[in-house]
Amino acid sequence: MSLEAQPLVRPLDQLRIVLCQTSHPGNIGAAARAMKTMGIHQLYLVKPEAFPHEHATAMATGAADLLQTAIVCDSLEQALNGCALAIGLSARKRQLSHELLPAREAAQRACSIAAQGQQVALVFGTEMSGLSNDELDHCQLLAMIPTNPAFSSLNLAAAVQVLCYELRMSAGLSTVTPAVANPLATSDELEGFYTHLEQTLIKIGFFDPNDPKKLRQRIRRIYARAQLEKEEVNILRGILKLTQNPRPPEGL
Amino acid sequence: MSLEAQPLVRPLDQLRIVLCQTSHPGNIGAAARAMKTMGIHQLYLVKPEAFPHEHATAMATGAADLLQTAIVCDSLEQALNGCALAIGLSARKRQLSHELLPAREAAQRACSIAAQGQQVALVFGTEMSGLSNDELDHCQLLAMIPTNPAFSSLNLAAAVQVLCYELRMSAGLSTVTPAVANPLATSDELEGFYTHLEQTLIKIGFFDPNDPKKLRQRIRRIYARAQLEKEEVNILRGILKLTQNPRPPEGL
Numbered sequence: 485m486s487l488e489a490q491p492l493v494r495p496l497d498q499l500r501i502v503l504c505q506t507s508h509p510g511n512i513g514a515a516a517r518a519m520k521t522m523g524i525h526q527l528y529l530v531k532p533e534a535f536p537h538e539h540a541t542a543m544a545t546g547a548a549d550l551l552q553t554a555i556v557c558d559s560l561e562q563a564l565n566g567c568a569l570a571i572g573l574s575a576r577k578r579q580l581s582h583e584l585l586p587a588r589e590a591a592q593r594a595c596s597i598a599a600q601g602q603q604v605a606l607v608f609g610t611e612m613s614g615l616s617n618d619e620l621d622h623c624q625l626l627a628m629i630p631t632n633p634a635f636s637s638l639n640l641a642a643a644v645q646v647l648c649y650e651l652r653m654s655a656g657l658s659t660v661t662p663a664v665a666n667p668l669a670t671s672d673e674l675e676g677f678y679t680h681l682e683q684t685l686i687k688i689g690f691f692d693p694n695d696p697k698k699l700r701q702r703i704r705r706i707y708a709r710a711q712l713e714k715e716e717v718n719i720l721r722g723i724l725k726l727t728q729n730p731r732p733p734e735g736l
Numbered sequence: 737m738s739l740e741a742q743p744l745v746r747p748l749d750q751l752r753i754v755l756c757q758t759s760h761p762g763n764i765g766a767a768a769r770a771m772k773t774m775g776i777h778q779l780y781l782v783k784p785e786a787f788p789h790e791h792a793t794a795m796a797t798g799a800a801d802l803l804q805t806a807i808v809c810d811s812l813e814q815a816l817n818g819c820a821l822a823i824g825l826s827a828r829k830r831q832l833s834h835e836l837l838p839a840r841e842a843a844q845r846a847c848s849i850a851a852q853g854q855q856v857a858l859v860f861g862t863e864m865s866g867l868s869n870d871e872l873d874h875c876q877l878l879a880m881i882p883t884n885p886a887f888s889s890l891n892l893a894a895a896v897q898v899l900c901y902e903l904r905m906s907a908g909l910s911t912v913t914p915a916v917a918n919p920l921a922t923s924d925e926l927e928g929f930y931t932h933l934e935q936t937l938i939k940i941g942f943f944d945p946n947d948p949k950k951l952r953q954r955i956r957r958i959y960a961r962a963q964l965e966k967e968e969v970n971i972l973r974g975i976l977k978l979t980q981n982p983r984p985p986e987g988l
Binding site for chain 2: 635706
């Protein structure tokens with residue numbers, strides 16, 4: 485099969501977030517917002533206590549479209565229909581032996597399967613007690629967010645945010661849009677600046693003939709670390725010029 | 737020095753979360769909860785619109801102790817007192833050049849400095865518009881959470897959750913190899929340098945009363961990017977002193 489013939493699989497489009505028996509509709513809205521910020525769109529709600537609800541809409545802000553397309557289910561089984569992998573989020577140690585992965589590794593596992601075009605579900609339990617043992621039986625894997633052992637209680641939407649963030653990072657979309665960069669000074673422009681700086685420091689009496697070379701190096705390294713832009717070199721040389729020949733304040 | 741004699745530095749104890757001019761007290765509470773789940777305890781509030789407040793307490797749930805010990809400040813400068821590094825969280829592209837890192841790399845940088853026993857601040861702006869340019873001027877580095885370009889608006893507490901999660905993940909790694917480094921200048925030492933610099937630039941005629949503020953910002957950012965060490969600040973202030981009162985060359 486040629487490369488052109490292959491359909492483009494976007495891993496994040498294969499992921500679904502499943503919220504089981506959520507008590508507070510505000511958390512559903514906040515979870516939708518968290519999902520959308522990370523580019524994940526499929527929301528499944530298993531027996532939500534109140535949905536649709538004005539609190540859900542209010543907390544979703546610009547992610548209300550995810551609430552519109554959310555699929556409300558009567559059972560977790562129904563929400564997982566078609567999924568190749570269901571990962572349950574767990575806040576506590578479980579007796580029964582599911583494979584347990586930190587969130588980062590779980591997200592990598594999810595994305596590697598999603599990248600093959602198969603659906604993967606991330607399953608979250610209730611605010612009070614997490615996933616029931618019955619619900620866990622429908623998952624193949626458990627994920628855990630590393631937390632402070634003395635206080636491990638993440639808000640539901642906060643847990644969704646961390647998982648969705650890790651999913652986005654794993655999907656290869658971890659780059660940030662770089663700020664519009666100004667052109668950096670070239671090596672010869674920098675050398676011109678260093679020479680100018682050294683002349684100035686001699687003139688004001690900072691460097692004397694017995695000056696240890698080390699001080700020169702230290703000063704160069706400050707500016708080297710700053711990675712000066714062309715325009716910044718011009719600003720700094722403007723300062724050096726005036727250091728050598730100060731301009732008297734106006735009106736004097 | 738023997739290994740036993742070294743005090744144990746716990747990087748998370750050196751980190752402070754600074755929330756600037758937060759509008760909704762509920763977000764302060766939710767941020768406190770997010771912090772505590774990740775084992776980060778120092779909360780600084782710069783001019784919060786309403787604090788203490790019942791909504792903050794309600795949203796903090798089991799993290800109300802962080803609200804009790806939160807330090808309310810009149811200025812960002814005050815909140816950063818004693819910090820060797822201030823990292824501003826940014827959601828938008830900025831024109832002027834701060835170094836910009838994805839959250840994960842920024843957290844690693846923060847923890848590597850915290851592991852040396854120096855304080856590091858993570859600075860968050862308002863819900864509506866993030867950090868102002870004035871606030872950014874107090875930061876040496878910008879962090880950005882990779883997001884869906886079509887909807888990048890994380891809730892404030894959700895952003896705090898992701899950053900604190902990355903800090904906790906990094907803290908586990910950075911305890912292994914503390915790098916030996918020279919101590920960085922603290923935020924108040926930097927402010928002292930900037931004030932000295934500004935006085936000097938006025939004296940030599942570089943700044944005039946009609947000076948656009950932008951030039952000041954650009955100069956600050958050069959030194960912010962360099963992440964000055966304590967000793968380097970002393971060297972640069974030595975230069976400023978001689979710029980104001982040059983020492984005539986010997987023998988003249």
